[in-house]
Amino acid sequence: MNAKKTKGEKPAKSARKPGKVKGKMKSATKAARTMLGRVIMGRHANGMRRVAITGMGTINALGRDVPSTLEAMREGRCGIGPLDFRDVDRLMVRIGGQVRDWEPETYFNRQQIVLYDKFTQFTLLAAREAVEQSGLVFEGELGLRSGVVLGTAAGGMNTWDENYRTVYEEGKNRVHPFVVPRLMNNAATSHVSLEYGLLGPSFTVATACASSNHAMGMAFNMVRSGAATVMLTGGSEAMLCFGGVKAWEGLRVMSKDACRPFSATRNGMVQGEGAGVFIFEDWEHAAARGADILAEVVGFSMSADAQDIVMPSAIGAQRTITGAMQDAHMRPEEVGYINAHGTGTAANDKTECAAVAHAFGHHADQLMISSTKSMHGHLIGGTGAVELLACIMALRDGVIAPTIGYEEPDPECALDVVPNEAREARVGAVLSNAFAFGGLNAVLALRKV
């Protein structure tokens, strides 16, 4: 991890003035100008800012930080195993991508644990890693111009579960005074804001399995528009408790043995838990302080299917994929890798492949698409954040994370799904898909620096 490079924000650059940008555009190279209006400087031709990723952090079933997670993805390691929590013997589905041997006391003191549900604990650990890597210190003006937008589907599910037990099962009539501040969906966002003194726009997004992608899309648009200089963004989920898994079990879409996306033998999704947090920073701000820019966020699109509360729509997914590329001024041929939503359910995987085939035409056979859920499980509201790590690894390290558990081709998923083993490949642009229950779609587009 990088040490802190600079302290705090440097004085505002004169480049912020519109006149300066105009001057820079004149000096842009011909090559840059031909890239559909994109410029090499810190601004786009339309005055929008470029968005740099300058830090990343995670905790999930594959590892408790980014290096260990990326190593596991490179090795195609599976983080899914037997679940370990109270009453697991009453479940039909007993596997998941659980963070093993989790002891919050290792990271937090008693007063903090009283206030932090597991989803907040995961978020704070991931945020710490991301902020340290970025080297940012949020003092003065930068604190005012920085915020937090995170995704989660269920928020403090463990807190709900434990306290329902207390009042219903144990028949007690008193709960801890901090139950509400612990379980609220915005708890993680607020604690990140408190921890780092982030005083700008901060909120939580809940769109089920697309929560993190929606959150990161919001963060991207806020930095791009100039509404914020830095946004901490991503998401987290901690639903692996009796009530959380029991609820999913009811839908009959869970696998009892493994997550095998795109394989003809797939038989459902497997839940995971954890968090991913990223630093989205105004490119000029990052460049001026000499930050290590990991990747550039260049496009985002979201849409609603308005069709079915659980069944995905290929048209909705296709519209969103195409929308993200259009927003990024990206030609389909530029995309080398897609991190799929790839849940391992019969419905999602064939629908997603049909959407990709339609959105890309002939190029669909040239690109790689993999689902890392096969390794870390489906983190529901946190999943897009952990999956963005695979996108950044593809751009930065030239390593494409595999879809593990792949056994048999499915004619309805006839794309290069990078089966079972990671692959070395140079890619210049990637997409990250998320298609949520409720028909809510969110796709991000990133470019190599």
Place this chain on the structure above:
Amino acid sequence: MSDYRDRIIQIIADQAMLDPSELKLDMSPQDIGIDSLGLVESIFAIEEEFDISVPFNANEPEQSDFDISSLGAIVAAVEKLVAEKA
């Protein structure tokens, strides 16, 4: 046994918003107008009605031990599960 049949037909008919008299034993869930989510809900209702646990995965409905190819097959499968429980 016909009691099971009538109770199952009533459950499926409620789900499809049809009159029980419109359902025939050789009809498939699709014929009746039950989609995959409706099927999951029907199976839940059957489990509750007969206090049984039906092995059904919506990802591979045809591979489950529980035959859902027709209304008659569902009735037979439920009768088998109830008998096994007894």
